[in-house]
Amino acid sequence: MELEAQGKKNSKEYKNLSKECSEYSKRIAENNKKISALNRSMNVNDMTMGQLKKEAKQLAAVLDDLSESANPEEYARLNSRLAEVRNRMGELRNAGKKVNQESDMGVALMSKLKLAVKAFIAVKLLGWLKSAHDQAYETRKEFAKYEAVLRNTFQSQKKTNDAMKMLQQLAADTPSSMQEWTEAYIKLINRGLKPTSQELVNMGDLASSQGKSVDQLIEAILDAMTGENERLKEFGIKASKSGETTKFTFRGVTTEVRNSEDAIKDYLLSLGRIDGIAGSMAVQMQELEGIQSNLGDTMDAFFNKVGKKLEPFWKWAMKQANDFFSTMGDLLTSYTExxxxxxxxxxxxxxxxxxxxxxxxxxxxxxxxxxxxxxxxxxxxxxxxxxxxxxxxxxxxxxxxxxxxxxxxxxxxxxxxxxxxxxxxxxxxxxxxxxxxxxxxxxxxxxxxxxxxxxxTQTNGQFGGSTSxxxxxxxxxxxxxxxxxxxxxxxxxxxxxxxxxxTVEDAIRSQKKMLEARHNFNKMDEVQLKAWIKNNKDTYKEYAEIA
Known part of the structure; x- marks a missing residue:
């Protein structure tokens, strides 16, 4: 183009370049024919989708320019080749669709799997929450029962709170649980004893040194205070009464004690301060059982706190349920009832x-x-x-x-x-x-x-009427x-x-008369009772009513 612009179209240089261009174009055309021939000779199964599309386009163009009547064999061969190429293209497209479908199925499966995992986690979480809720309810119910007993005993909320704090601290510092300490403490309180925290520790050390529970020791102490010493043997304590005193022997040491509740109690508690006895619970707290017990007390304290928060709701819910069933019961109750x-x-x-x-x-x-x-x-x-x-x-x-x-x-x-x-x-x-x-x-x-x-009365069919x-x-x-x-x-x-x-007044008078008769009857000695039976007819019936 540049030589033509310079007017050198007839120059030797131009002719040589023109000749070279013609030769290169001829070679390219020949190579394209060879490539086309090679493609047509290639197995369609070895061709890519791009090659198949190109081959189909070329074959369609050739067939458009070729007359079937002029060269029927060549036309049939090319048409067959085009059909083969198109069939292969269809196979590849279907294969692609199948891959996409399988991929979609995989995605759907993964989605379902994720949903199943979430559902599983949700069910487990709900199960755990229910278990935690039940644990909090049971723990709080138990603590509330102890608090009620202590509150009724002390007639003071402050003293009850102080006692509960002391017992919780004991449970945290010793192998015995909150339940064990509370039940033991209530037994002592109901017998008129008000032990300090240190006295309870002494009891615990003595019981622990003998491999027994605090409750067992307290039962033994309470029995000993009334003169019953049999249970003390379980703790290696021998007792021998002699007049107004009792000789107690523990670990080979004999101590004579006055036969009074306070003296016996003080002696037995003092055994928890002996070397080799004192600190027994502290040693056990370092072992697996003590650590496990401490974990249980910590969990109880946690669930009790949770329960305290939920307690107003529980009371409200149970009151509503009670009111509902009471109302339903009233609807089913007659006026007379x-x-x-x-x-x-x-x-x-x-x-x-x-x-x-x-x-x-x-x-x-x-x-x-x-x-x-x-x-x-x-x-x-x-x-x-x-x-x-x-x-x-x-x-x-x-x-x-x-x-x-x-x-x-x-x-x-x-x-x-x-x-x-x-x-x-x-x-x-x-x-x-x-x-x-x-x-x-x-x-x-x-x-x-x-x-x-x-x-x-029975019927005799649709038109037969009825007979009786x-x-x-x-x-x-x-x-x-x-x-x-x-x-x-x-x-x-x-x-x-x-x-x-x-009338209510008549019923009250009748009730008072019955109570008075029962009181008088229970006061009778053997002689009076025999005389009463002798003087009353139908005695069995009257005796049963009064007694």
Missing amino acids: TYDLHFDKMVQLEGTLPGLVSRYEELAGKSSRSAEEQKELASVISQVQAMVPGAATAFDNYGNAIAISGEKVEEFLAKQRALLKFENQNAIKETTNQLEEYRKTYDNLIAQQEQGGATI YIDTTTMPQIEANIKKYGELIQGAEEKLKQLNGQ
Whole structure:
């Protein structure tokens, strides 16, 4: 192009270059033919998709320029080759689709697998949470029980909290569990003993040195304080009574102790301070059993804290459930049953509350009270509040009632009396209706008996009408039902008499009379009892009722 622009088209240089270009073009064309021929001779299974597409395009172009009638053999050969190439292209495309489908299936499988793993983890997590929830509930329930026992014993929330802290610390520092220490401590408290933390450690060391539990030692100590020394042998302690003293021998050392509870207790506790005994629990705490026990106490403390947080919800949920089932039970309870239950409750309230209120006013009116009177006052307030929730008028810092109102108690009783009268009317109405139904059924049964059996009616097809006859085989059942409904009528009539004439005052008087008779009966000595039996007819029945 450059030579042409310079006007050298007829030059030798131009001619030589033109000749070379023609030769190169010829060679390229020949090579393309050879490549095309090679491609056509190649097995289509060895060709790539790109080669197949190119081959198909070339063959289609050749066939378009070739006349089938002019060269039928060549046309058929090329057409066959084109079909072969296209078939191979189709196979490769299908193979690609299959790979994509398998890939999609793999992705779907992995997705399902992930979902299954997540579901498995979720189920396990829910199972663990349920287990943790149940553990927290059971642990808190156990701790709450201990706290309630101690609170009732001490009549003081502060003393209860102090005792629980001491016991928790003991459980953390020793191989014995919180449950073991608490149960042991409660046993001692209920026997009038108030051991310190160090005294409990001494007991634990002595028990541990002999391979026994704290509870076993405490049982042995409590027995020894009453003069029963048999259990001390399990701890290697021998005892020999001699008048007003007892000689105890432990590890070859004999000590004489006065026969008093305090002296015996002090001696036995002192054994926990002997060299070789003291520190026994601390040594065990370094071993596997001690470490395991400490882990259990740590877990209990954790679950108790969780339980304290959930306790208000648990109480609310159980109260709701209790209210629900109580309501459902009330719906299934007849008016008569409701009245009977309320009547019994009123007899108890009327027979108990006035005396409790009177005693409360007597104790509360004192300018100073002894420890026993203070404890009794707290007990009276607790009993009244349990019967009349709205009676309390003052509370301490821990929510415990410390004062009640006699007026509120009387107001409560007045409302209960009015409610009882209303329930009485409903019960009378219900029993009257029931009695009428029983009488109708009874009269129908008598009529069947008089005619010799029940009347049976049977149909004789769609257009045959019906016929009736008396079935004499029903007589035994009729007679049994007559007896049954006769007894029901008698019972309903007696119930009506009771509902119309029964009063709470009569029931209270009857109850007091029975209690007085029982009290007098239990006070009888052997001579009086024999005389009473001799002078009373039908003694067995009366004895059973009173006793």
